[in-house]
Amino acid sequence: MKSITVIRTSDLSLPHSVRSYIDGCAHEYSETDPWTKIAQLAYRLKRGANLLSDFLEDIDHWQVQLLWSNTLRTYFFIVNNA
Secondary structure, eight states: OOOOOOOOOSOOSOSSOTHHHHOTTSTTGGGSOHHHHHHHHHHHHHTTOOOHHHHHHHHHHHHHHHHHHHHHHHHHHHHHTO
């Protein structure tokens, strides 16, 4: 079994971006192994951190980014193939 060390802190914010915990396509996703991520999340949740708003804000932000990206891709496809 792997030993995981979680640094005790009074700061309940995540040590990495929210994206690194949920998006397998993000470059920072593979910087930390899954068990360490789980331990970091569990440590904060057990101490009463409300991480839901952070996750929802990040998801909303990236959905808007994706929407604009798809819109621009479609526009350039139409312009280049007209």
